[in-house]
Amino acid sequence: MQCDIDIDGWPDGDWEGLADRACASAAKVEPALANGRLCVSVLFTTDDEVHLLNREWRDRDRSTNVLSFPMIEREELLDLSADGPPAMLGDIALAHATCAREAEEKAVPLQDHAAHLIVHGLLHLAGHDHVHSDDEADAMEALEIAALAKMGIADPYGQRE
Numbered sequence: 001m002q003c004d005i006d007i008d009g010w011p012d013g014d015w016e017g018l019a020d021r022a023c024a025s026a027a028k029v030e031p032a033l034a035n036g037r038l039c040v041s042v043l044f045t046t047d048d049e050v051h052l053l054n055r056e057w058r059d060r061d062r063s064t065n066v067l068s069f070p071m072i073e074r075e076e077l078l079d080l081s082a083d084g085p086p087a088m089l090g091d092i093a094l095a096h097a098t099c100a101r102e103a104e105e106k107a108v109p110l111q112d113h114a115a116h117l118i119v120h121g122l123l124h125l126a127g128h129d130h131v132h133s134d135d136e137a138d139a140m141e142a143l144e145i146a147a148l149a150k151m152g153i154a155d156p157y158g159q160r161e
Helices: 017-030 047-058 074-079 096-106 110-125 134-150
Strands: 002-007 038-045 067-072 085-094
Touching: 002 017, 017 038, 017 110, 017 134, 038 047, 047 067, 047 085, 047 096, 067 074, 067 110, 085 096, 085 110, 096 110, 110 134
Parallel strands: 002 038, 038 085
Antiparallel strands: 067 085
16 A cells, blocks of 8 residues: 655654554555555644544534545445556544644553554545444454554553553
8 A cells, every 4th residue: 555645733753654654554454455556645734734624524623633534435445456556545634733632641652643543544444433333343443453563552442441
C-alpha cells in the first residue's frame, strides 16, 4: 500500500515514517490492505482542520482525534485484483492537539497513539467498524492490537477496567 503523507501543524518528527510503518503493519493483519495497488492519504493536521472536515463531511460540529473517508466499499476492496492501476482506498486525518491530549491522558508517547489512530483509521477504510456491535468492536480491537504489536507498541486497550 502506498501512503501519501501531508503534515501541517504537528511538531517535528518522523511522522511520514510512522505512517508508513503503521500502513505496513495494518496490511500484515488485514489481508485486504495488502494489495499493492492501494493508495491511502494520511493528513497530520490541526484540530481546527479536523473540525472543519468533520462538520463538512459528517455533520458533526466538533473536532475528533481521527477521521477516515473510505473511497472503496469492502466488497470492492476484497475483489480488487493485484494487477491494474492504483486504487485510492481513502483518506485519514489526525488532529494534533486532540491526539497529544489523549496520549498524555493515557501516559503513552504521541507517536504510539498516532500509530494506533492510523491503524484504526485504516481498518475503517477496509470496512471494519466498532459502533454497531460488541463483536465487531472486539474484532477490530484485536486487529489493532496485532498491528501495533508488529510495531513494538503495547496493547492500547490493555489497561481498561
